[in-house]
Amino acid sequence: MGRESIEEGELSTPLVASGTSSGDHVCANTTGCDDGGENQSGCGSSSATGVVVVSTLVAVSGSYVFGTAVGYSSPAQSGIVDDLGLTVAEYSLFGSVLTIGAMIGAITMGFSEIFCLAGWLAIAFSKGAWWLDLGRLLVGCGMGLLSYVVPIYIAEITPKNLRGGFTTVHQLMICCGVSLTYLIGAFVNWRTLALIGTIPCLVQLLGLFFILESPRWLAKIGRKKECEVALQHLRGQNADITLEATEIREYTETLQRLSEARILDLFQWKYAHSFIVGVGLMVLQQFGGVNGIAFYASAIFITAGFSGSIGIIAMVIVQIPMTALGVILMDKSGRRPLLLVSAAGTYLGCLLVGLSFFLQDLQTTPILALVGVLVYPGSFSLGMGGIPWVIMSEIFPINMKGSAGSLVTLVSWLGSWIVSYAFNFLMDWSSAGTFFTFSSICGLTVLFVAKLVPETKGRTLEEIQASLNPFSAKK
Numbered sequence: 001m002g003r004e005s006i007e008e009g010e011l012s013t014p015l016v017a018s019g020t021s022s023g024d025h026v027c028a029n030t031t032g033c034d035d036g037g038e039n040q041s042g043c044g045s046s047s048a049t050g051v052v053v054v055s056t057l058v059a060v061s062g063s064y065v066f067g068t069a070v071g072y073s074s075p076a077q078s079g080i081v082d083d084l085g086l087t088v089a090e091y092s093l094f095g096s097v098l099t100i101g102a103m104i105g106a107i108t109m110g111f112s113e114i115f116c117l118a119g120w121l122a123i124a125f126s127k128g129a130w131w132l133d134l135g136r137l138l139v140g141c142g143m144g145l146l147s148y149v150v151p152i153y154i155a156e157i158t159p160k161n162l163r164g165g166f167t168t169v170h171q172l173m174i175c176c177g178v179s180l181t182y183l184i185g186a187f188v189n190w191r192t193l194a195l196i197g198t199i200p201c202l203v204q205l206l207g208l209f210f211i212l213e214s215p216r217w218l219a220k221i222g223r224k225k226e227c228e229v230a231l232q233h234l235r236g237q238n239a240d241i242t243l244e245a246t247e248i249r250e251y252t253e254t255l256q257r258l259s260e261a262r263i264l265d266l267f268q269w270k271y272a273h274s275f276i277v278g279v280g281l282m283v284l285q286q287f288g289g290v291n292g293i294a295f296y297a298s299a300i301f302i303t304a305g306f307s308g309s310i311g312i313i314a315m316v317i318v319q320i321p322m323t324a325l326g327v328i329l330m331d332k333s334g335r336r337p338l339l340l341v342s343a344a345g346t347y348l349g350c351l352l353v354g355l356s357f358f359l360q361d362l363q364t365t366p367i368l369a370l371v372g373v374l375v376y377p378g379s380f381s382l383g384m385g386g387i388p389w390v391i392m393s394e395i396f397p398i399n400m401k402g403s404a405g406s407l408v409t410l411v412s413w414l415g416s417w418i419v420s421y422a423f424n425f426l427m428d429w430s431s432a433g434t435f436f437t438f439s440s441i442c443g444l445t446v447l448f449v450a451k452l453v454p455e456t457k458g459r460t461l462e463e464i465q466a467s468l469n470p471f472s473a474k475k
Contacts, residue, residue: 048162049236051212056166058207059153060173062146064200065116067177069098069143072123074297075185075312076193080132083190088424090129095295096421097133101140102147103413112149113201115142120201124194135194142201144413151389156214157234168327171386175323178294179316186309215245219252263403273468274395277453278408281388284445286415288346289438290380292423297373299424303431304356304369311370318374323381334457335391338383339449345379347442348372354435372435384445394456394464 073095081091101115115138122135151170158166177200185193212234218227227248231241266275293300301311329338352372356365396404426434456464 048158048166049234051233052157052159052166055157055211055234056154056169058204058211059150060169061200061204061207062112062150063170063173064177065113065197065204066143066146066150067174067179068181068197068200069116069139069177070174070291070294071178071181072185072193072197073098073295074299075182076190077296077299078308079190084126084128084132086129086132088428092421092424094129094132094136095424096417097136098140098143099291099413099417099420101137101142102144102416103410104137104141104144112142112145113205115139115145116201117198117205120194120197124191139197144409147409152393153214155393156216157212159235165327165330167390168330168386171381172320172323172327174385175319175381179319182297182312183316186312216248216252219248224249263407266400266403266407271396271400273452274400274404277395277468278392278404279411280448281391281453282408282412283415284343284441284448285384285388286412286419287438288343288380288384288442288445289350289376289419289423289435290346290384291416291420292426292434292438293373293376295420296423296427299427300353300373301369303427304353304366305360306366306370311373314370314374315377318378319381322378323385326382326386329382330387330390334455335383335387336449336453336455339387339453340446342379342383342385342387343442343445343449345382346376346384347439347446349374349376349379350435350439350442354432354439357431357435391453391456395454395468 077091077095080086080094086094101119119135119138119140119142122131122138124135126132126135151167154170155167181193181197184196188196212230213226215227215231215234218224218230228241228245231245231248232239235241235244265271297315298308298312301308326338326342349372352368352375354372356368356372359365359368392404392408423434426437454464454467
């Protein structure tokens with residue numbers, strides 16, 4: 001079977017040791033959000049068992065950790081700057097070094113929660129900028145890993161018909177982490193907030209001992225009997241898993257015959273459309289300003305003449321319902337419509353905030369800033385937050401997903417670092433100009449999605465590849 005004809009999702013690699021005597025590992029795929037079960041008719045109509053739900057909840061505890069890391073710097077900014085005497089440049093480094101750690105974490109695939117625990121403790125007990133930055137870097141390393149593997153583990157254990165909704169729970173829990181960290185940060189100091197950040201880390205560390213491994217990982221390492229046992233538990237004791245188990249086994253055997261793709265292979269002409277869509281969505285997602293707004297939301301409200309605490313609470317009220325709505329609509333309305341509405345909403349949000357700064361002498365501008373900052377994260381949570389990762393996992397063939405996943409993740413976190421580090425300096429340059437720039441990029445995203453991004457809902461990976469690479473598909 002040729003390399004280009006394999007359109008299934010890549011197998012997982014272990015995340016952390018589960019502590020069992022046989023050396024089992026709790027696993028998650030390292031390369032994309034779709035596990036390639038598009039042809040697994042045996043699971044196409046399965047329902048969510050208790051085992052799947054519990055395993056998902058443990059996995060998305062890591063997503064909540066991700067959210068707390070993103071949300072921390074906004075409510076903690078004034079307290080840290082006052083207590084430790086940091087300059088704008090030093091606090092910008094603290095805020096943005098999280099994304100450098102995330103780039104490292106995405107490459108090294110270390111033990112995420114160990115990094116996060118160590119990082120939060122370093123922040124909580126820091127006496128100066130150096131320990132603060134080290135802690136933030138460690139949290140970023142864990143966050144980079146979590147952003148990469150949690151949705152993949154969920155995709156691997158859930159039935160095909162439930163995969164879209166279950167994988168977007170990852171984004172919902174990130175949103176919950178960000179929002180609740182904003183909310184709690186309005187009432188406690190930054191050291192206490194960092195200590196609270198260790199709680200979901202401990203929850204996931206303990207929970208990992210009780211959840212099942214990915215059947216595909218077990219199949220990949222030759223533990224076929226255990227693969228079937230795990231699959232039976234995930235689908236229910238009365239479910240017929242014969243077809244799905246056979247497909248996993250055949251797929252694994254096919255994968256073992258494929259040579260490992262390199263990152264340079266992504267630059268072949270036949271992958272041009274997939275490459276442009278995958279990397280383009282990540283670049284536009286980050287340069288639309290999401291991390292600048294998420295990291296420094298409180299400061300934005302204060303600069304615009306509005307109460308930081310009230311603004312943050314309002315953001316919490318908006319973000320979680322919008323993310324939940326995105327989860328519900330993912331497998332109903334399709335990817336493209338959600339992306340178009342989401343990108344248009346972020347464009348409007350940035351435009352309103354830009355106008356509020358541009359017309360700052362008018363008494364109505366704080367309201368404009370509030371509405372704009374609320375519209376932006378609400379719209380982003382609806383689609384632009386999670387759907388680019390889902391699409392990325394669907395548009396690359398199996399033998400390219402490992403390389404594509406690494407490259408796209410690196411590009412995403414690099415863009416995140418640039419925006420989060422430069423944001424404070426851009427605000428000093430021109431607050432209105434900063435948000436008008438973000439607004440222009442969000443407007444460009446609408447055009448990009450309309451012209452280049454395919455609809456992948458309800459299509460097999462073969463069909464998606466044929467539409468993206470028509471010439472190679474005919475070979």
